[in-house]
Amino acid sequence: MRLSRVLLLPVLVPALLSGCSSGPDFVAKYEPWRGKEESACIASGVLAHTTFLASRSALGGPSVCGTERPYELSAVLDGQVRLKPTAMLRCPMIPQVERWTRESVAPAARYYFGTDVVEISVAGSYSCRPMNHVSGAKLSEHGYANALDVAGFTFADGRKITIKRGWNGDVTEQAFLRAVHRGACQQFTTVLSPNYDRNHADHFHVDLARRGADGLSRICK
Numbered sequence: 001m002r003l004s005r006v007l008l009l010p011v012l013v014p015a016l017l018s019g020c021s022s023g024p025d026f027v028a029k030y031e032p033w034r035g036k037e038e039s040a041c042i043a044s045g046v047l048a049h050t051t052f053l054a055s056r057s058a059l060g061g062p063s064v065c066g067t068e069r070p071y072e073l074s075a076v077l078d079g080q081v082r083l084k085p086t087a088m089l090r091c092p093m094i095p096q097v098e099r100w101t102r103e104s105v106a107p108a109a110r111y112y113f114g115t116d117v118v119e120i121s122v123a124g125s126y127s128c129r130p131m132n133h134v135s136g137a138k139l140s141e142h143g144y145a146n147a148l149d150v151a152g153f154t155f156a157d158g159r160k161i162t163i164k165r166g167w168n169g170d171v172t173e174q175a176f177l178r179a180v181h182r183g184a185c186q187q188f189t190t191v192l193s194p195n196y197d198r199n200h201a202d203h204f205h206v207d208l209a210r211r212g213a214d215g216l217s218r219i220c221k
């Protein structure tokens with residue numbers, strides 16, 4: 001685990017930086033809640049018990065992209081469930097990914113397939129880009145390391161369930177993915193599935209965007 005992190009970094013960092021250096025083609029405004037929420041999360045000590053976590057240097061730079069203290073998350077549930085590839089996330093996302101896996105993904109795998117989930121396939125995490133890659137759109141929550149895209153799940157028996165095939169696949173796969181989707185809506189403020197649009201035909205998007213007067217308005221689609 002440690003070795004793979006060391007090897008990954010030189011590849012990851014230039015890729016992340018180059019994402020921002022091409023110049024912003026998105027709309028973004030300064031939102032004070034982001035920094036406050038992140039500082040409060042770090043100060044709370046909520047990450048103290050998460051072992052498979054590496055603190056990285058600040059992302060961002062010439063634009064509003066990034067976050068003060070990004071973390072690279074390689075597994076949850078004490079290493080029982082890997083994230084592959086590792087996800088670059090801000091502090092508030094991490095306990096929610098952990099909770100979603102513990103309270104929804106793992107129980108649903110046991111209930112529907114009688115096995116344990118061992119891997120979450122990550123389709124995206126930090127990325128300095130406009131929403132849906134549309135030039136001129138609002139900066140995506142991915143640009144703040146406040147979002148995760150999940151393409152599927154691997155079980156202990158080697159079976160893989162993807163959103164692309166399983167969402168409209170056999171009855172059990174459909175039921176599993178819908179349970180996991182419902183569970184995500186308990187932990188994240190935005191959850192988008194193939195039900196939302198064609199951009200999400202092959203993954204779940206989850207994030208912790210704040211919207212509405214109290215910042216608690218939710219989207220679960």
Ligand SMILES: [Zn+2]
Pocket residue numbers: 124142147148149204205206
């Ligand atoms: Zn996404």
